[in-house]
Amino acid sequence: MEACGWPGVPEKGWACAPDAQWFNMDAHPECMGEFVWTGWDYLGGPYWADDMVKKFKIKGIHSCATGFIDLAGFPKDTFWLFQSRWRPDLPMAHIVPHWNWPDRIGKVTPVHVFTSGDEGELFLNGRSLGRQKKDPKNWKKAYRLTWDDVVYEPGTLKVVTYKKGAPWAEKTICTTGSAAQLKLEVEDGAEAGSDLVFVNLEVQDAEGRFVPDAAVDVTFAVKGPCELVATDNGDEADFASFHSPTRRTFSGRLQAIVRLNPSAAGASITAAASGLNPCEIPVRR
Numbered sequence: 001m002e003a004c005g006w007p008g009v010p011e012k013g014w015a016c017a018p019d020a021q022w023f024n025m026d027a028h029p030e031c032m033g034e035f036v037w038t039g040w041d042y043l044g045g046p047y048w049a050d051d052m053v054k055k056f057k058i059k060g061i062h063s064c065a066t067g068f069i070d071l072a073g074f075p076k077d078t079f080w081l082f083q084s085r086w087r088p089d090l091p092m093a094h095i096v097p098h099w100n101w102p103d104r105i106g107k108v109t110p111v112h113v114f115t116s117g118d119e120g121e122l123f124l125n126g127r128s129l130g131r132q133k134k135d136p137k138n139w140k141k142a143y144r145l146t147w148d149d150v151v152y153e154p155g156t157l158k159v160v161t162y163k164k165g166a167p168w169a170e171k172t173i174c175t176t177g178s179a180a181q182l183k184l185e186v187e188d189g190a191e192a193g194s195d196l197v198f199v200n201l202e203v204q205d206a207e208g209r210f211v212p213d214a215a216v217d218v219t220f221a222v223k224g225p226c227e228l229v230a231t232d233n234g235d236e237a238d239f240a241s242f243h244s245p246t247r248r249t250f251s252g253r254l255q256a257i258v259r260l261n262p263s264a265a266g267a268s269i270t271a272a273a274s275g276l277n278p279c280e281i282p283v284r285r
Contacts, residue, residue, distance in 0.1 A: 018081060023139035036082075041067040041236065063236040070234030072255040073187075073198070081114040085143060088116050091169040093161045098212035099175050101152055109152040113145040117161035117168035120145045125155040177205035179214045181277040184269065186284070195262060196229065197283050201254040201271050214252040216273045220245045222258060224267035226283055230257040258283050 018036075025031045043063050063071055068078040080094035093115040101109060111129075113120055121131040122145075129150060135141040145159075154175040161168045187198040203214035222228050230242040235250035247254055260267055260283055272278040 018078070018085070019143045020139050022085060023142055026136075026142075036068075038064065038067045040069045040073075041065050041071045041234070043071070065236035071236070072232040072234035072253070074200075074234050074251075074253055074255075077114075081144065084114045084116045090116055091163075092116055093120065093159050093169040093171040095157060095159055095171050095173050099154070099157050099173050100211070100213045102154075104152040105154070107152055108148075109150055110146065110148040111150045111157065112147075113159050113161070113171075114143075115145060115159075115161045115169060117163040119163070119165075120159050120161040122147050122150075123156075123158040123160070124150065125153065174209065176209045176211050177207065179203045179211050179216055179273075179276055180206040181208075182218065182271045182273060182279045183208075184271055184279050184281045186281065195259050197226075197258045197260050197285060199256045199258060199269055199281070199283065201249070201256070203249055203252045203276070210252060212252045214249055216276065217246055217248050218254055218271050218273045220256045221270045221272075222267065222283070223270070224283075225261035225263075225265075226267035226269075227259050228256060228269075229259050231255065232257075260285065 021034060025034060041063050068076050068082055070076060077094070077096045080092065083090070083092060084094075093113055096112045096114065097109070111122060113122070119131065119133045122129040129147055132141075132145045132147065134143065134145065140146070145161075156172060156174040158170065158172040160170050181204050183202050183204055185200050185202075187200055201218060203211045203216060205211050220228055220231060228245055231244060231247045231254065232242060233247050233250035233254050235248075238248065238250065240247055254271075256269060256271075258267070258269060262285070265284075267283040268280055269283050270278060270280040
């Protein structure tokens, strides 16, 4: 039986919120497991692609974007919700949304926290906004902590979570400055025998803080015994070629894939964007 079709769940049809599915699964211990479509975004649109093209007058569907990991391998916010469910013994907390909203000053901006803890207290610029507990009787609050009446103001948002009354995990996010520099990092975990290296880029402000809403055009270039194979930003609405050395960051991030000649040394990659400090790092496995 599908969780999304059970009585009492507002989302009826072919899909539902993860919280609603888990709520019904927990109410039915005979349930063998869950089905997620999909964990990782993939190329190729869903079956209603033609209807979407006509309705929204777009070029086409670039990918199926229902995963909790995007095309470039970057985790979306919902990744942390699933992690809190699937790894209950891992101390973690994740705040949604980011805190760069210059157009929302003075407006109500709900804040949700995904955590493997069962209780949390939220602070905005040092002021407590109250302590919340997960409510196992309400599917909307059984798997996340919610503060729905937060009035946005720039600054620092912090959550302190607890589990069974004991301190569990903390998370702090803040309003950042504008984009000022780029940072590159070679991704760990290359497969044995692979000649591909994944290089991740993030946009930072002048203080080195990640800028989650940055959208800047970045150009990659490689030096030495290697070649730039592809670039991606994880944005399903971006139709730029994967082979283009210039891509726009999405949610402040970008990825380059480099093929490395393992028999030689001295390879590196650079990233540059207009008005920002460029960066360069060695490329090696």
